[in-house]
Amino acid sequence: MSTFYIPSQQTFYNDAIHPKIPDEAIKVNNEQYRDLLAGIAMGKVVEVGIDKALMLVNASRLPFTKDEVTINRLIAYSNPLTGSDRFKAEAYAERLAGNEKAATEADVKMMVRREEIRKENPWPEEA
Structure with missing residues (x-):
């Protein structure tokens, strides 16, 4: 089932x-x-x-201005637990360690999370 x-x-x-x-x-x-x-x-x-x-x-999003959406996205990107920037830092560290495969995986995770954040915080005309 x-x-x-x-x-x-x-x-x-x-x-x-x-x-x-x-x-x-x-x-x-x-x-x-x-x-x-x-x-x-x-x-x-x-x-x-x-x-x-x-x-x-x-479900009941208030209409935000573009500036408010930008601020909300930047805050969400930088959240150390749920944001996308943590994957960018991980990718950087892996590249410094010579582990390109792990760095690429972290880059993909970062891009996926950034897109999720963009969907959670759409521009006013997209809401």
Whole structure:
């Protein structure tokens, strides 16, 4: 029995109940399903990020100015626990150590996280 998220319908399907799963379906494990349902119950909405990664975002965003979005993005990028800049520092350290493969992996993680942050903080005309 598998659970899937259907972005265009903003709902979940279960293959034990639904004989036909739409092509756009994104498979979620039990933990993701519980987390997404809990977020939805708290007023968040599910958005699809890079590589079909599902993330919860605030449903009632206030319209921000471009300057406010820029500030929010910069703060998010620099967060030492969840930001993208930590991967940039990791890539730099790995390159200094001569480990190009690990540095490239950190670069990819940085780009993925930056895109997630951009989606979480869209420009006013994109919201």
